[in-house]
Amino acid sequence: MYAQGLIGADGKTEETDAFLAAFQARIDAEEKIEPNDPMPEGYRRTLVRQIGQHAHSEIVGMLPEGNWVTRAPSLRRKVALLAKVQDEGGHGLYLYAAAETLGVSREEMTEQLLDGRAKYSSIFNYPTQTWADIGAIGWLVDGAAIMNQIPLCRCSYGPYARAMIRVCKEESFHQRQGYEIMMTLAQGTEDQREMAQDALNRWWWPSLMMFGPSDKDSVNSDQSMKWKIKRFTNDELRQKFIDATVPQAEKIGLTVPDPDLTWNEAKGGYDHGPIDWSEFKRVLKGEGPMNRDRIRARQKAWDDGAWVREAARAHAAKRQPAALAAE
Numbered sequence: 001m002y003a004q005g006l007i008g009a010d011g012k013t014e015e016t017d018a019f020l021a022a023f024q025a026r027i028d029a030e031e032k033i034e035p036n037d038p039m040p041e042g043y044r045r046t047l048v049r050q051i052g053q054h055a056h057s058e059i060v061g062m063l064p065e066g067n068w069v070t071r072a073p074s075l076r077r078k079v080a081l082l083a084k085v086q087d088e089g090g091h092g093l094y095l096y097a098a099a100e101t102l103g104v105s106r107e108e109m110t111e112q113l114l115d116g117r118a119k120y121s122s123i124f125n126y127p128t129q130t131w132a133d134i135g136a137i138g139w140l141v142d143g144a145a146i147m148n149q150i151p152l153c154r155c156s157y158g159p160y161a162r163a164m165i166r167v168c169k170e171e172s173f174h175q176r177q178g179y180e181i182m183m184t185l186a187q188g189t190e191d192q193r194e195m196a197q198d199a200l201n202r203w204w205w206p207s208l209m210m211f212g213p214s215d216k217d218s219v220n221s222d223q224s225m226k227w228k229i230k231r232f233t234n235d236e237l238r239q240k241f242i243d244a245t246v247p248q249a250e251k252i253g254l255t256v257p258d259p260d261l262t263w264n265e266a267k268g269g270y271d272h273g274p275i276d277w278s279e280f281k282r283v284l285k286g287e288g289p290m291n292r293d294r295i296r297a298r299q300k301a302w303d304d305g306a307w308v309r310e311a312a313r314a315h316a317a318k319r320q321p322a323a324l325a326a327e
């Protein structure tokens with residue numbers, strides 16, 4: 001039993017051993033935690049950080065691909081890309097709404113993104129140089145996102161888990177449209193094949209970095225696994241992604257840019273070469289090729305939207321006396 005009526009998220013609940021044990025018992029019993037349930041402040045904060053970061057990634061992720069909407073090579077490609085970029089915007093909105101159930105406002109989250117306190121996935125700090133990059137992003141970046149997000153459908157926090165179910169369905173369409181672009185290019189002219197290979201060369205390693213630092217260097221992993229926010233470690237997910245993706249590259253005649261990649265019969269998976277974590281850290285710190293542009297674009301959108309927020313506030317203020325009078 002846990003203390004009914006105590007709202008952990010208000011910061012006033014005393015986190016006694018009994019409270020923490022009762023909370024852990026609910027998690028262990030695979031019960032979903034809902035917004036008004038008592039929860040440890042650390043659990044709430046971890047989720048706010050993770051869901052906020054996830055929401056920002058969806059929104060910032062619209063930028064590199066949006067860059068190609070006007071230059072898609074056919075009407076069919078343009079329609080598919082437009083739909084995909086819109087989906088990502090929708091994912092961002094679900095996720096901001098899920099984070100808001102934990103007592104943080106969308107304004108606060110946006111301010112944290114703009115002043116650098118909140119992060120988004122570093123993968124979006126790389127530029128999209130050719131049309132093949134749109135294929136590589138769908139195939140690899142959305143493919144990696146699916147590996148991360150399928151276990152999140154079983155996350156212990158109800159609103160996040162439910163949002164992920166729909167998001168994952170859409171991500172699998174993104175992955176397929178990306179792979180189909182790569183397949184078409186790989187079967188095209190020599191120049192097109194080279195373009196596809198070049199995109200794979202540039203996006204492969206950053207995609208592996210999307211799973212985060214190696215388990216031995218991952219600071220938040222253990223507690224998140226215990227709380228069933230995470231179900232697999234970073235390295236486990238990265239391994240699943242590599243094992244699923246390497247045969248897909250082979251099938252379309254492209255080469256994964258890792259000379260150390262070898263099939264390991266004993267573990268039933270691939271061994272891969274070393275990941276350049278210094279690059280990961282550099283990009284995370286803001287030194288990637290596109291960090292400044294991405295934040296500048298989000299800042300502009302926020303500034304351009306000031307009149308909408310102002311109008312919404314004025315409208316709400318006008319309605320308030322009428323609503324009170326009607327009571």
Ligand SMILES: [Fe+2]
Nearest residue numbers: 058087088091
């Ligand atoms: Fe998405």
Ligand SMILES: [Fe+2]
Nearest residue numbers: 088142171174
């Ligand atoms: Fe996606």
